[in-house]
Amino acid sequence: MINQQVDTKQKSWLKVMTMGMWNDHPIFCMVLGICSALAITNRMDNAIAMGAGVTFCLVFSSFFISLFRNVIPARVRMLAYMVTIATFVICTDRFLKAYFPPISAAMGPYVGLIITNCILMGRAEAFASKSNPWLSVLDAFGCGIGYSFILILMALIREPMGFGTILGQRIMPQFWTNWVILTIAPGAFFLLGVYLWILRTLARKTE
């Protein structure tokens, strides 16, 4: 009996986490938070830093929002969520400035813009404000990992084809001409459009 209880409990938290990673997928299903997904993924190191930063902010803000969910009045909840999120974004910004100055300089204002990344607000409103802290952290972690995965997937195409490098190491053969278009906005739009097309088509097939 006890074993069974543990089993169902484990199943539920595993489900919560994988829901965030795949089913409830932050970018492809809800099309939220794509500003940063497009703007900074022309280099792999920026994509990794952004993914880690968003995951960190998401986990901690979800934890605290869920902890205080019964105390925050409904009328000012948006403002309360924003202040919580902004606090952790400031931590992320300071951390990057101190330990990774080149990445911080390359990302510029996009670190600060994690505050208005719709994923953080979306998870706070849809999940953390209704569930206990433990499940909220798992959900946030799952979403953060899913989001980072997409950022890395974008960078994996954009950096080698746009700059001929990956993480600063040249990997493309000498004759390769860089596709400059992929490093700037239009390339990002086309690439995400094509990804969405492929994933939607695959999702429809499996249904």
Added chain:
Amino acid sequence: MNTTNPLIIFLASIFTHNIALVYILGMCPFIVISRNYKSAVGMGAAVIFVVTLTAMINWPIYWLLLVPLHSEILSFLIFIIVIAATVQFLEMVIERFFPPLQSSFGIFLPLITVNCIVLAVSLFMVLRNYSFIQTVAYSAGTAIGWALAIILMASIKEKLSLIGDIPSGLRGPGITMIIAGIMALAFMGFAGIITL
């Protein structure tokens, strides 16, 4: 201090440095609201108003309050509170004094708090050391540029719905991204006109 002519900043932020199509910001409403022309215009107008107003409030707060107190670290927190408060205030003013505007303009206001371009304008203004006049020109130009982009997008999508043989997997956000890509290419054509 940055010495660029405010008029050049204004024009550059509409065309050559369009915030939606070059910096890729403000994308969530860009995809969701751009289904019809009328709501795109309402959203665009609301953004122009809020962005210009918040930048004008945030500039003195940053340079006259945070910098002398050496608390630049708090800028994100202060900016976001100012933005949320301004939006809330505008909502109340419109509800109370201009009820006819409510349906065409007011309903878009709550969405603006989480629109990245409002915060982005304040962050860029700090990053580029703009003076007050430059900030006004920059924020108005950026917001007009964004409104222009979303209105163009909504008009294209309305025409597109008349054709109607888009592959099913590409409908919705997929095709929006492809159109945005083509629009971004077209906006690159402005690149030579103004240099910042």
